[in-house]
Amino acid sequence: MVGRPEAAIVQTSEDETRKFLFRFRDGQEAETVYIPDRQEDRGAVCISSQVGCTLSCRFCHTGTQTLVRNLGAAEIVGQFMAARDSYGEWPSPHGETPRLLSTIVLMGMGEPLYNYENVAKAMRIVMDGEGIGLSRRRITLSTSGVVPMMDRAGAELAVNLAVSLHAVRDDLRDEIVPLNRKYPIADLMAACRRYPAASNARRITFEYVMLKGLNDTPADAHELIRLIAGIPAKVNLIPFNPWPGSPYETSYGNAIDRFAQIVMDAGFSSPVRTPRGRDILAACGQLRTEGKRSADGGAGSREGGAV
Ligand code: SF4
Numbered sequence: 001m002v003g004r005p006e007a008a009i010v011q012t013s014e015d016e017t018r019k020f021l022f023r024f025r026d027g028q029e030a031e032t033v034y035i036p037d038r039q040e041d042r043g044a045v046c047i048s049s050q051v052g053c054t055l056s057c058r059f060c061h062t063g064t065q066t067l068v069r070n071l072g073a074a075e076i077v078g079q080f081m082a083a084r085d086s087y088g089e090w091p092s093p094h095g096e097t098p099r100l101l102s103t104i105v106l107m108g109m110g111e112p113l114y115n116y117e118n119v120a121k122a123m124r125i126v127m128d129g130e131g132i133g134l135s136r137r138r139i140t141l142s143t144s145g146v147v148p149m150m151d152r153a154g155a156e157l158a159v160n161l162a163v164s165l166h167a168v169r170d171d172l173r174d175e176i177v178p179l180n181r182k183y184p185i186a187d188l189m190a191a192c193r194r195y196p197a198a199s200n201a202r203r204i205t206f207e208y209v210m211l212k213g214l215n216d217t218p219a220d221a222h223e224l225i226r227l228i229a230g231i232p233a234k235v236n237l238i239p240f241n242p243w244p245g246s247p248y249e250t251s252y253g254n255a256i257d258r259f260a261q262i263v264m265d266a267g268f269s270s271p272v273r274t275p276r277g278r279d280i281l282a283a284c285g286q287l288r289t290e291g292k293r294s295a296d297g298g299a300g301s302r303e304g305g306a307v
Pocket of ligand 1: 057
């Protein structure tokens, strides 16, 4: 398959999370993570859409790496195929046959809606019965809030949506998710309300990284409830995963528990995501390669993810 990764360095975490560093034909690299479900014989593959990222979210290690290039559709599908190869899942299970690599989350390096054409083409191949045959219900696209493209993705792909929210006030979100200066919270929430594939069965996931002393107070939790009122939603609370030189600290456990309880009491599921693969820097917000802008084909560092 053209674009299929040529080489991979694979690391497996103590908790069985597996991180792949894939190198493409031009020497550029991207990271992919397989996160097994602890209770079930299945798991999610977190796929990258770009080498680097333009968005510079302050809590995200990928955001410290400038955008080198978009990944092509074959390179996006190729990450899933190569991850499956490493578990021997071939040929593609179809129908009711259980899949080990059962879901795709477009949550790795990059903003998928800034590489929409390639991401859409890749997901159509993944969903096609003659391709990988994975249901759109098993695909989640995560965005930092590229509002106009959310409408398009909803109409054309109708996959599940995850939104990197992380703050409930524009002044703070402007700082930690700078895209907010272009598409502020009110516009983002309006786009979520319009998202056609959202329903009680397919709720929008709001990702919320817990940063000590910044966004983790009860007042923040109450404002979050107000913002998402009426949206079929769940809130993933993500204890901040530190990386070398990161500017933030993880919230205290009791602050996270209190926040989760307030959100839950308002009727929204609010699981606290257990950090996975921290020991190999495969957890949310930790992915990063050393992308090369020149054609020197150099290898990348071994760190890597996004939220
Ligand atoms: S969180 Fe996502 S969009 Fe933000 S800098 Fe990281 S990779 Fe880019």
